[in-house]
Amino acid sequence: MSKLTSIFWTTDGIGDGLLTGYTQSSLTRWQRMTWLSDPETMGIAVGHLGEMKVASPSGLKLDIEGGACLVHGFVGWKDTWAAVYDSPEITITSIATDGNGVWCAGSWNTGLIYRSTDNGLTWAEIYDSTETGIDSIATDGNGVWCAGTSPGGEIYRSTDNGITWASTYNSPETGIYCIATDKNGVWCAGSTNNGIIYRSTDNGVTWAQAYDSPEVVIYDMATDGNGVWCVGTGELPGEIYRSTDNGANWALAYTSPEEHVLSIATDGDGVWCIGT
Secondary structure, rough: OOOEEEEEEEEEOOEEEEEEEEOOOOOOOOOEEEOOOOOOOEEEEEEEEEOOEEEEOOOEEEEEOOOOOOEEEEOOOOEOOEEEEEEEEEEEEEEEEEEOEOOOOOOOOOOEEEOOOOOOOOEEEEOOOOOOOEEEEEEEEOOEEEEEEEOOEEEEEEEOOOOOOOOEEOHHHHHHHEEOOOOOOOEEEEEEEOOOOEEOOOOOOOOOOOOOOOOOOOOOOEEEEOEEEEEEEEOOOOOOEEOOOOOOOOOEEEEEEOOOOOOEEEEOOOOOOEEE
16 A cells, blocks of 8 residues: 655645655656546645645545645545544644644634644644644644744744644844754754744754855755754755754755755655655
């Protein structure tokens, strides 16, 4: 069985879009799927600008219903997908889980955080921030969550597993596009406007600038949990910066031929992958 590892949404400027996913059957072999051609899939995804339904093995299906946005998941280990929550948002821009049944999702347009305590089956609005968008969200798996926002570039923090939230840092940036933790007290966050990386060593309580990259945007970041961090940037060209001292210092590791490095991930055991 292959696993759905990423879903990409592209728009043509008038509200329509195409959905493309990539599946991984091994570390080295990847299979691309578009529209109504897919292998078996499992995972969780979010929809933009309308209703999105994924079904397998009959195919990958996109239904645009306009205006609404849904968080999608599946029940049990079945090869079918169904909408589980219809939010009033334009876009669900971020989503994360503690691995123990709690999920939090952030929206763009109203800056709301939604929460589920039954592994994504039911959702409720939990926090209304003063920002327009919740661009990124992550947790250490031990009750602490942090979320990056726009256009004020604030970081919000929860210490009770996503129930209550409060602003913990107000950056000079227009957005905190990505945020991650090593789950041992160190957090890093990447910004748009000036491409700055911020770092916390006290589990997200206080933050300080760690690195001012020459890039415009820090799109995504990840860590292996053992001191190595990598971030993807843009624009023109998309570059990867790397830290080997748990985010304290950074250096250019790779310049891609693409405009952006939009996503980055690791298995925690030496393998890293990026999406452009």
